[in-house]
Amino acid sequence: MRINNKRIHKINEQPIRSGSIVYWMSRDQRVDDNWALLYAEELALNRDLFVVFNLVPTFSQATLRQYSFMLEGLKEVAEVLKQNNIPFHIYTGDPAENIPEFIEEVNCGALVTDFDPLKIKRKWQNEVKRKIDIAFYEVDTHNIVPCRESSQKQEYAAYTIRPKINNLLPEFLEEFPEIEKQKKVHIPEIDWESLYEQLEVDYTVKPIDWLTPGSTAAYKNLQEFIETKIEKYPEQSNDPNQYAISNMSPYLHFGQISAQRIALEIEKADVSKEAREAYLEQLIIRKELTDNYCFYNKDYDSPAGFPDWAKKTIKEHRNDEREHVYTLKEFENAETHDRLWNAAQKEMLKTGKMHNYMRMYWAKKILEWTNSAEEAFDIALYLNDKYELDGRDPNGYGGVAWSVGGVHDRAWKERDIFGKIRYMSYSGCERKFDVDEYVARFL
Ligand SMILES: Cc1cc2nc3c(=O)[nH]c(=O)nc-3n(C[C@H](O)[C@H](O)[C@H](O)COP(=O)(O)OP(=O)(O)OC[C@H]3O[C@@H](n4cnc5c(N)ncnc54)[C@H](O)[C@@H]3O)c2cc1C
Incomplete structure (x- = not known):
């Protein structure tokens, strides 16, 4: 097994059945450095592998600004999956309807999705779980130390979760294997224009043009940060005139880059101990603390x-x-x-x-x-x-x-x-x- 099984959580009691394997991509919208996709690929040995994304036309307060950042990033996902002969389908509407239907359509034997502590995502997951009779897995590919592993309760503050995460980091902060090219299959075309047309969002909040969406741009932005800004981070990250910050949060939010990739690149680079520690404190401890908060506190949104x-x-x-x-x-x-x-x-x-x-x-x-x-x-x-x-x-x-x-x-x-x-x-x-x-x- 190439994947630490502590990243994997079985959501239901159903067995893996014959048929294809589907990865329901949700929070982690990337092909490389994605443990959930890697796990789906592992299950798919000698089976067909599909990736499906469910686009809800309206989501919380999201506007065209966030949706366009996401959809442009998904275009790159589609392209890279295509290069690897992995069919990618996007459906709009209710995931509780679309995902079970898709599973039927492709005669799926096991479903894999990515971890998300937010209630809406857990609700969708539960609704899908109730409708299917195949094995359903959740893989935490957002946190470096999986949220369920770092702690089994709501942590009080950074100082209480920090030693737990730091103890487990040597086990989880490891290099990713590469995704393997699958056997040639038909790859469906995605009608991006129609996806944009189906959105029911506030169009007055316009997309931004100073940050390019997608995994390639995320990686480039990271390299620029390491080369030109990270040494200033400990001293200047709290000065809003200096911009000694990484701007990685939009990419991290949509899963266009993995926090683990960021940490690995920083570990490899010629970066001072002070800068590395200051940045990783935010990227790992502070960020994973909020996943812990939302996962273990049902009232995180009030x-x-x-x-x-x-x-x-x-x-x-x-x-x-x-x-x-x-x-x-x-x-x-x-x-x-x-x-x-x-x-x-x-x-x-x-x-x-x-x-x-x-x-x-x-x-x-x-x-x-x-x-x-x-x-x-x-x-x-x-x-x-x-x-x-x-x-x-x-x-x-x-x-x-x-x-x-x-x-x-x-x-x-x-x-x-x-x-x-x-x-x-x-x-x-x-x-x-x-x-x-x-x-x-x-x-
Ligand atoms: C009122 C308020 C609202 C916020 N809303 C959001 C939000 O909607 N989405 C969001 O991602 N962050 C939010 N943050 C946390 C933080 O402000 C942003 O993560 C940060 O500004 C992102 O910019 P950056 O990537 O350039 O940060 P950098 O300083 O370069 O940090 C790198 C990464 O570390 C993590 N990080 C940094 N600061 C924090 C923090 N305080 N808490 C948790 N993780 C952190 C983020 O993942 C960030 O991308 C909020 C903070 C406050 C006080």
Whole structure:
């Protein structure tokens, strides 16, 4: 077996039957460095192998911006699968209908999919499970250390998951085998135009042009980051004027590159220990912590998921007077009194990617300028998911819950509105970076 079986989770009790093998690609939209596809290929020895993707025409707050990034990336998936003689099918509509139908059509004996901690994906998976009578496997090819392996419970914070992940990294941070070319079969054509036409999304949020979608572009972006920016990462990644960050999050979100590939390339490169450790802390520990949060906390998408100390302090400060209160529309249109906040909002509107440091400030100010933490949570998540290229991700739920609800954080000195939730201020930003320069760029 080329794949560590701890990455594989059997979803049902059904046996592998005769017939083809299908990989239902969902979160991890790439051909190379994909353990789920590799496992499907392994099962398909002397059988036909198919890859299927189900496109839901509307998904959370996703707009044309995110859908186009995804579809353009899927075009590359189709091309690379074709080079390997693997038929790729895309269906639109409800996966609970389409996947079982496809299984029938290709006389499938076992189904493989990729791991995703989000509720909607788990719901689809359960619906499909109920309708099929063949073996159904889930492979965690998103996390380096599989989410079910790193911990069996919700972790309190980075410091509690870090030793668990670090202990298991030597076992899981390994090179990927290459996918093998299959025997020649008919490869269906995909009508991309018709897929775009079937979307039911907000077309006013336009695609961006500063970041090219797809696995090849993701790899190129990574190499550029390693060559030109990673050494600045420890010192400058918190300065939104420096852009000493990797911009890998949209690629990671759509699975166009694997975090494991990024970590392997950084391990191989001539990178200082300090830069490597600072970057891998974010890429591995912080990122895998949010998968842990979403997988083990069913309330990850609401303030009910906040820790008890945070719920208590928020409740105690519920009636504190707010100097400024804004509506969703005012936030959305960047119409607050704070030019730094407005600039951050504009950065997100225009580029689809707000700098990490500004995301924290941005979400915390929404808490300060709304009447309740519930409202703040909803507004922050709504805007995040509508405009960020990397939105609707466990990192988004984790990031908003950290900012507004103290998730993965600790109690701080008590103050108005925030209670013991960590506070961030305009003057604090002025001490950290040139606010004028940032504001001038986006306002
Ligand atoms: C309010 C708020 C909302 C957020 N929403 C999202 C979101 O929707 N999608 C998303 O992917 N990230 C989100 N984040 C986390 C973080 O801001 C982004 O991952 C980061 O800005 C992505 O840019 P980058 O790839 O250039 O980051 P880099 O600094 O280059 O980091 C590399 C990778 O490490 C991981 N990473 C970095 N920072 C964090 C973090 N704080 N938590 C978890 N993983 C991290 C990401 O996978 C990132 O791509 C949010 C954070 C906050 C505070």
